[in-house]
Amino acid sequence: MKRIQKELVAILGVCSTLICTLPLLADENRKPVQLTNGPAQLTKGPAKLGSPVQLGGSTQLGGPVQLTKGPAQLTNGPVQLTNGPVQLTNGPVQLLGNGISLRNEGKCNHHLMVGTDTLFAFDKSDLTPAAQVTLTKLGAIIKKFGTHPATVEGHTDGKGTDQYNQGLSERRAKSVKVWLVVHSYITEQTPAIGYGKKRPVAPNTHPDGSDNPAGRQLNRRVEVVIDTCH
Numbered sequence: 001m002k003r004i005q006k007e008l009v010a011i012l013g014v015c016s017t018l019i020c021t022l023p024l025l026a027d028e029n030r031k032p033v034q035l036t037n038g039p040a041q042l043t044k045g046p047a048k049l050g051s052p053v054q055l056g057g058s059t060q061l062g063g064p065v066q067l068t069k070g071p072a073q074l075t076n077g078p079v080q081l082t083n084g085p086v087q088l089t090n091g092p093v094q095l096l097g098n099g100i101s102l103r104n105e106g107k108c109n110h111h112l113m114v115g116t117d118t119l120f121a122f123d124k125s126d127l128t129p130a131a132q133v134t135l136t137k138l139g140a141i142i143k144k145f146g147t148h149p150a151t152v153e154g155h156t157d158g159k160g161t162d163q164y165n166q167g168l169s170e171r172r173a174k175s176v177k178v179w180l181v182v183h184s185y186i187t188e189q190t191p192a193i194g195y196g197k198k199r200p201v202a203p204n205t206h207p208d209g210s211d212n213p214a215g216r217q218l219n220r221r222v223e224v225v226i227d228t229c230h
Contacts, residue, residue: 017057017147018156029214032055039178052143065111069190077129081169086116092206093113095134096112096141097119097137097163098102098115098119098133098134098137098138099114099115099134099218100112100114100137100138100141101113101132102141103136106230107228107229108227108228108229109225109226109227109228110145110225110226111223111224111225111227112137112138112141112142112223112224112225112227113164113221113222114138114176114215114221114222114223114224115218115220116154116172116220116221117219118130118131118223119131119134119135119172119221120172120175120177123168125168125171126173126175127175127176127179129178131179134182134207135176135179135183135204136144136183138180138185138224139180139183139185142180142186142224142226143185145226145228146228148226148227148230149226149227149230150175150186150190150193150224150225150226150227151175151190151191151193151224151225151226152174152177152190152191152192152193152223152224152225153169153173153192153193153194153195153222153223153225154169154170154171154176154192154193154194154195154196154222155171155194155195155199155200155201155219155220155221155222155223156168156170156171156196157197157200157204157216157217157218157219157220158197158200158204158205158213158219159204160197161215162196162197162227165196165197166194166195166196167194168196169194169195169196170192170193170194171194172194172222173192173193173194173228174192174194174223176222176224177190177192180224186224197219200215200219200220201217201218201219201221202214202215202216202218204216204219
């Protein structure tokens with residue numbers, strides 16, 4: 001009888017141990033997910049517990065960045081223009097679309113600026129076929145200002161000699177003037193002036209002296225300056 005009692009106690013002890021162990025095992029399966037560095041990579045279905053989540057990839061940004069308060073920080077590469085003001089070295093600029101922007105100088109002078117990369121091929125002064133769309137938009141904006149004296153100005157970036165850039169800026173200003181005159185947006189008496197690289201609106205180089213392609217892109221432009229005080 002004593003032998004049978006000992007065997008029952010041993011069996012009950014094993015069962016008791018198993019019963020007590022099951023909740024512990026369940027608790028092990030309910031431990032929190034261990035995250036590692038980086039954004040979580042989400043996949044279909046519930047997360048599998050028991051090992052850290054493997055994170056892969058990085059955040060993908062969609063669309064251009066919307067600049068709000070403060071001046072725009074220009075870095076290497078072409079400038080991505082979006083709606084809203086952009087801070088240049090000589091004042092804020094309002095982007096109007098089609099590569100056209102507006103900079104107001106005081107109450108009277110209004111600078112309609114067009115990047116020459118949208119009008120001319122590299123190192124050329126003949127308008128490209130694609131320039132027609134931009135100049136048509138520019139002409140419509142000029143008309144909204146009413147009848148006032150205007151000047152067409154040509155500007156280049158800092159590459160090349162003063163003499164070469166002066167000639168290129170003059171030829172480009174004249175090309176834009178001729179188109180605007182032919183389409184009755186300005187008069188034949190409107191002056192066309194070239195300033196070469198003398199009047200940049202952004203740095204041509206970085207503070208360390210290295211090339212600044214984004215700044216040079218902004219400096220390559222033709223402006224129609226309208227004097228609304230006369």
